[in-house]
Amino acid sequence: MSEPIRVLVTGAAGQIGYSLLYSLANGDVFGKDQAIILHLLDITPALGALGGVKFELEDCSLPLLRDVVCTDQETVAFKDIDVAVLVGAMPRREGMERKDLLAANVRIFKSQGAALDQYAKKTVKVLVVGNPANTNCLICSKNAPSIPSENFSCLTRLDHNRAKAQVALKVGVTTDKVRQVTIWGNHSSTQFPDVRHAKVTLNNGETKQAYDAIQDENWIKNSFIPVVQKRGAAIIAARKLSSAMSAAKAICDHLRDWWFGTPNDDWVSMGVVSDGSYGIEKGLVYSFPIKCQNRTWSIVQGLEINDWARDLMTKTAQELIQERDDAFDATK
Structure with missing residues (x-):
């Protein structure tokens, strides 16, 4: 049995934390031979829960x-953590202006970035889930200058999993038969779920490009993309609560692949600091x-980017630039 790793979960008394913690503690993410110490942080009124x-x-009764x-x-919470x-x-409350939401989250993630910088291991892997996830991740990274920016990521795996599931349902296969889908951009309704490079293995064993397996471009552009973009809102409308079980599963998927690696014939979607690839602002x-x-x-x-895809990729980038600028303004 290896030495325990220390894993911090913030907002740990909430719905996502409740759905997530068992999988972390049971070895479903970091392996069945990896002991773990959980650091659970929440606001003072939530300490009872x-x-x-x-x-x-x-x-x-989990041995790990x-x-x-x-x-x-x-x-x-942040002392000597590995993850x-x-x-x-x-969360955005009724009547709250977007700038007020950004300002509140800037305070949270500026403080947590500073705590990472001061107390965490310099090798710490950071996954930002709280929304707006991309911009919160950026603020956190900026306030932890001693930790490499490549150690920070935000969760778009939930969108990635949603996209795989929609394609699988459309074609009539299990989700493990769908590979190389991509989520470009922001974890918001402007994101671009992209299946132009995806592959599907059909039930007869034949592997096809997703477009050829689906054979319905109208469905891709006018059903698939909006469903994935707006899935979170649809869940809130149905449950009166936001995604928790699926978000926890996506967190586990994200961390496991980061920790152990992705399959040779597949890739995943992660929000990371751009290096200028595909013309996205560094x-x-x-x-x-x-x-x-x-x-x-x-x-x-x-990956080939046509004009239609470029337009969608640019729109979500523009939203992120506006969010970033608003967030930076809130720190002044």
Whole structure:
């Protein structure tokens, strides 16, 4: 059994945390021989509920789980951590202006970036989940200058999984038969779910380009893309609560692939700091097709971008530029 790794989850008393923590503690993410110490951070009024979560984790009787640290203090939560899953964020409430939401989240992620910089291991892997995830990730990274920017990412794997599922349902295959879908851009309704480079293995064993397997460009442009873009809102309308189970699953997928690597014949979608690939402004946190190896990621290069795709990629980039500028203004 290896030495325990320390994994922080913020907003840990919330719905996503409740759906996520068992999988982390049970070895579903970092392996069945990797001991783990969970650091659970939440706001002071949630400490009672957080204590209940700790009781439940103890009651699961998980051999890999060595300790559970519950706290409302960043100095404790971020100390010597190997992985940070930043779920907690200010949600948008009725009547709240977008700039007010950004300002509230800037305060949270500026503070957490500084805490990472001061207390976490310099090798820490940071996954930002709380929305607006891309911009929160950017703010966090900017406030942790001693930690490499490539150690920061934001969650677009949920959108990626949604896209795979929609294609699988359309073609009549299981989701493992769908490969190389891409989410470009922002984790918002401007994102571009892209199947132009995707492949589908049909039930007869034949592998086709997704476009050829679907044979319905109208469905791709006018059904598939809007469904994936607006899936989160549809879940809120149906459940009266935001995605939790599927978000937790996507967090696990994201971290597992970052930790152990992606399959040779597939890639995933991650929001990462742009290096200028595909003409996306350098420094933006933008979702790209990503391959992982040796706990590092790289952007898949050389994919053909036509004018239609370029327009959609640019629109979501423009939204991210506006979000970034508004967030920076809020720090002044």
